[in-house]
Amino acid sequence: MKLELGYIYIKDIQFGETSKVENGIIYVNKDELKSIILEDQNLKSVEFDLAKPGESVRITPVKDVIEPRVKVEGPGGIFPGMLSKVETVGSGKTNVLKGAAVVTTGKIVGFQEGIIDMTGPGAEYTPFSKLNNLVMICEPIDGLKQPEHEKALRFAGYKAAAYLGELAKNITPDETETFETLSVTEGMKAYPELPRVAYVLMLQTQGLLHDTYVYGVDAKRIISTLIYPTEIMDGAIVSGNCVSACDKNTTYHHLNNPVIHDLFEQHGKTLNFVGVIITNENVYLADKERSSNWSSKLAEFLGVDGVIISQEGFGNPDTDLIMNCKKIEAKGIKTVIITDEYAGRDGSSQSLADADVSANAVVTGGNANEVINLPKLDKVIGHINYVDIIAGGFDGSLHEDGSITVELQVITGATNEMGFNKLSAR
Amino acid sequence: MIKVVQYINQFFANVGGEEMAHIPAEIREGHVGPGLAFQQAFKDEAEIVATIVCGDSYFNENLDKAKAEVLAMVKQYNPDLFIAGPAFNAGRYGVACGTIAAAVKEELGIPSITGMYKENPGADMFKNKVYMVSTKNSAAGMRDAVKKMAPLALKLAKGEKIGSSAEEGYMPNGIRVNFFEKERGSKRAVGMLLKKLAGKEFETEFPMPDFDRVDPNPAVKDITKAKIALVTSGGIVPKGNPDHIESSSASKYGEYDIEGVMDLTEETFETAHGGYDPIYANADSDRVLPVDILRDLEKEGKIGSLYRYYYSTVGNGTAVKSAKAFAAEIGKKLKADGVDAVILTST
Numbered sequence: 001m002k003l004e005l006g007y008i009y010i011k012d013i014q015f016g017e018t019s020k021v022e023n024g025i026i027y028v029n030k031d032e033l034k035s036i037i038l039e040d041q042n043l044k045s046v047e048f049d050l051a052k053p054g055e056s057v058r059i060t061p062v063k064d065v066i067e068p069r070v071k072v073e074g075p076g077g078i079f080p081g082m083l084s085k086v087e088t089v090g091s092g093k094t095n096v097l098k099g100a101a102v103v104t105t106g107k108i109v110g111f112q113e114g115i116i117d118m119t120g121p122g123a124e125y126t127p128f129s130k131l132n133n134l135v136m137i138c139e140p141i142d143g144l145k146q147p148e149h150e151k152a153l154r155f156a157g158y159k160a161a162a163y164l165g166e167l168a169k170n171i172t173p174d175e176t177e178t179f180e181t182l183s184v185t186e187g188m189k190a191y192p193e194l195p196r197v198a199y200v201l202m203l204q205t206q207g208l209l210h211d212t213y214v215y216g217v218d219a220k221r222i223i224s225t226l227i228y229p230t231e232i233m234d235g236a237i238v239s240g241n242c243v244s245a246c247d248k249n250t251t252y253h254h255l256n257n258p259v260i261h262d263l264f265e266q267h268g269k270t271l272n273f274v275g276v277i278i279t280n281e282n283v284y285l286a287d288k289e290r291s292s293n294w295s296s297k298l299a300e301f302l303g304v305d306g307v308i309i310s311q312e313g314f315g316n317p318d319t320d321l322i323m324n325c326k327k328i329e330a331k332g333i334k335t336v337i338i339t340d341e342y343a344g345r346d347g348s349s350q351s352l353a354d355a356d357v358s359a360n361a362v363v364t365g366g367n368a369n370e371v372i373n374l375p376k377l378d379k380v381i382g383h384i385n386y387v388d389i390i391a392g393g394f395d396g397s398l399h400e401d402g403s404i405t406v407e408l409q410v411i412t413g414a415t416n417e418m419g420f421n422k423l424s425a426r
Numbered sequence: 427m428i429k430v431v432q433y434i435n436q437f438f439a440n441v442g443g444e445e446m447a448h449i450p451a452e453i454r455e456g457h458v459g460p461g462l463a464f465q466q467a468f469k470d471e472a473e474i475v476a477t478i479v480c481g482d483s484y485f486n487e488n489l490d491k492a493k494a495e496v497l498a499m500v501k502q503y504n505p506d507l508f509i510a511g512p513a514f515n516a517g518r519y520g521v522a523c524g525t526i527a528a529a530v531k532e533e534l535g536i537p538s539i540t541g542m543y544k545e546n547p548g549a550d551m552f553k554n555k556v557y558m559v560s561t562k563n564s565a566a567g568m569r570d571a572v573k574k575m576a577p578l579a580l581k582l583a584k585g586e587k588i589g590s591s592a593e594e595g596y597m598p599n600g601i602r603v604n605f606f607e608k609e610r611g612s613k614r615a616v617g618m619l620l621k622k623l624a625g626k627e628f629e630t631e632f633p634m635p636d637f638d639r640v641d642p643n644p645a646v647k648d649i650t651k652a653k654i655a656l657v658t659s660g661g662i663v664p665k666g667n668p669d670h671i672e673s674s675s676a677s678k679y680g681e682y683d684i685e686g687v688m689d690l691t692e693e694t695f696e697t698a699h700g701g702y703d704p705i706y707a708n709a710d711s712d713r714v715l716p717v718d719i720l721r722d723l724e725k726e727g728k729i730g731s732l733y734r735y736y737y738s739t740v741g742n743g744t745a746v747k748s749a750k751a752f753a754a755e756i757g758k759k760l761k762a763d764g765v766d767a768v769i770l771t772s773t
Binding site: 124195197207258259261262263265266270271305306307308310315334335336338339341343344346347348349350351352355356357359360361362363364365366367370408416417418419420421422423424425426 | 590591592593598600601602603604605606607608609610611612613614615616618619620622623628630631632633634635637703742745746747748
């Protein structure tokens with residue numbers, strides 16, 4: 001399967017009379033987009049705002065971040081099984097508005113969280129401070145239950161991203177990059193001397209606001225399976241989770257999965273990147289056992305020499321991570337795991353909830369409990385008053401002067417376990 | 427100018443080898459031996475005002491006495507910074523450096539640093555107590571040691587923020603510190619996997635901790651006579667959570683009297699736990715803390731008795747360190763009250 005990504009570099013985003021992309025600038029007709037979003041009868045209102053790199057803006061609580069993409073050639077459309085039909089995606093051509101994103105925010109009280117600062121110390125920790133963001137503030141109709149509210153908000157994000165992506169359909173990209181995965185047998189013939197490597201992508205699947213979807217299926221209900229890496233670049237996997245925002249994969253992370261990109265970079269040179277095994281992180285022990293049995297079995301089935309395993313979340317999923325690692329190592333396949341740490345605010349406590357000697361190659365995204373002071377910023381998009389009660393916040397987090405003292409945990413993507421960032425700990 | 431006192435052994439002071447290892451601690455003005463390299467590295471920022479020279483055998487064979495003597499010598503200079511060693515792979519010297527560096531830090535409150543080879547017995551003994559720079563295994567690594575120790579020492583003396591072990595060159599000391607790597611995590615993972623596949627040496631960013639695997643006690647001899655206690659991390663508390671146990675990252679546990687309580691009801695008990703759907707535990711807390719069943723067993727004579735108190739905390743995100751401290755206290759109380767067995771429930 002072969003996919004060409006066409007990057008259109010975006011340097012600014014503005015509201016305008018006609019929605020279009022021109023000279024690296026996205027223009028958005030608010031009313032037109034609003035009418036599309038409000039087709040969902042569960043949404044009462046939607047407002048749009050812009051947040052650009054360097055601006056004194058804080059966005060909170062962030063639900064999802066989504067990169068606008070559009071299929072230019074090849075079967076299917078972006079977000080198959082969600083927005084588009086369940087056609088298999090991942091081949092042909094896809095255009096990407098690189099440097100832009102849709103950020104959804106809205107109050108699902110007691111659950112909703114995540115902070116993106118566009119400037120200051122907080123901006124260093126989130127990759128989304130470097131993007132030109134279209135922020136959506138959606139309010140549900142009165143009395144809407146939380147699961148339906150969450151779904152409405154999630155879909156509003158996909159729709160807005162697809163709307164922006166569509167603007168790039170006929171634009172010639174500034175740069176293109178091609179990714180190809182051969183069949184197992186072709187790959188072996190092409191690179192007989194290279195070690196064969198797969199990627200085990202763990203998906204958070206613990207319930208409301210802890211869910212992930214694959215081709216429209218709630219990943220709680222999948223058995224570990226195989227997927228081409230390029231399918232993921234076309235939005236086959238989307239995020240429905242944001243609680244403890246630092247180590248949750250937004251849809252943007254899935255579309256730009258860094259493990260996939262860095263394995264492709266070495267593909268055919270130092271290793272043979274065979275494909276991706278996706279597995280879930282359910283709360284029941286039987287599910288954990290089954291899913292890790294299957295992921296290790298699939299790794300064996302593919303005949304790989306090594307895997308990289310990326311986790312999503314912490315605590316309970318640490319057991320899934322260690323089961324995957326232990327069982328795959330037991331089959332004689334070498335592993336590297338990517339995780340993050342909860343070592344306490346002073347860094348002196350045990351970092352993971354589970355451990356095993358076979359997990360001897362670990363990459364860490366840093367200690368999520370480390371405390372950071374974020375100064376007051378001129379503008380807040382969303383609702384700042386939730387800072388005290390979100391995970392990583394505590395009584396007294398929000399100070400009178402508008403500054404906040406919080407654990408890194410609250411910053412969207414700060415300790416990402418796909419290895420998206422440079423943050424680490426020792 | 428930062429005032430520095432350094433501690434070295436008889437060998438590095440050029441007094442002699444093993445045959446002179448018995449000499450007691452003595453003070454020399456200014457820098458001696460390796461102090462010269464440190465003084466050069468400090469430039470004009472710091473000055474080694476005195477060097478304490480002590481025989482390795484003397485220190486180790488008269489540990490308490492020698493420690494007290496050296497501490498008194500350090501104190502009389504009231505320095506801004508104390509440096510012990512570096513000791514490289516010299517075992518007794520390493521133990522002496524670790525002992526005195528930790529003591530100066532803890533007892534005199536003076537910023538203190540030492541350095542030695544990672545396999546020096548003093549390393550494991552003291553690396554979590556005082557900043558200890560990882561050096562090569564012999565004095566041939568002096569230049570390298572000074573290069574790492576001097577800047578870290580100055581930072582300590584100035585009270586500047588100390589970065590992670592990977593940045594500063596000290597041995598990992600159990601305190602995890604964040605920092606920005608040069609490459610993103612995924613790239614580091616690919617690099618680590620390639621090394622592992624090639625059978626080359628690689629360095630994990632997080633060595634797996636040694637988990638306490640506790641062997642179960644032998645079976646209770648006669649359960650029909652046993653006093654049984656209930657302890658939970660599921661957060662079951664009397665309604666209203668009187669001790670305000672936190673929903674996540676608990677800093678305390680509660681002790682609650684269940685004398686005469688036959689059943690936990692929606693009106694009387696609830697969970698304080700924030701990490702699971704509380705609906706079912708709030709409707710019937712016996713689901714997490716099975717008081718009702720144990721009362722039945724007690725009545726039927728199948729157990730001796732249910733202990734009068736139960737202990738409860740919240741496991742959600744609670745540091746293992748805190749959990750260990752709670753358990754030690756709870757265990758002591760249970761033992762003192764003659765409890766024979768404990769049923770531990772989670773969520």
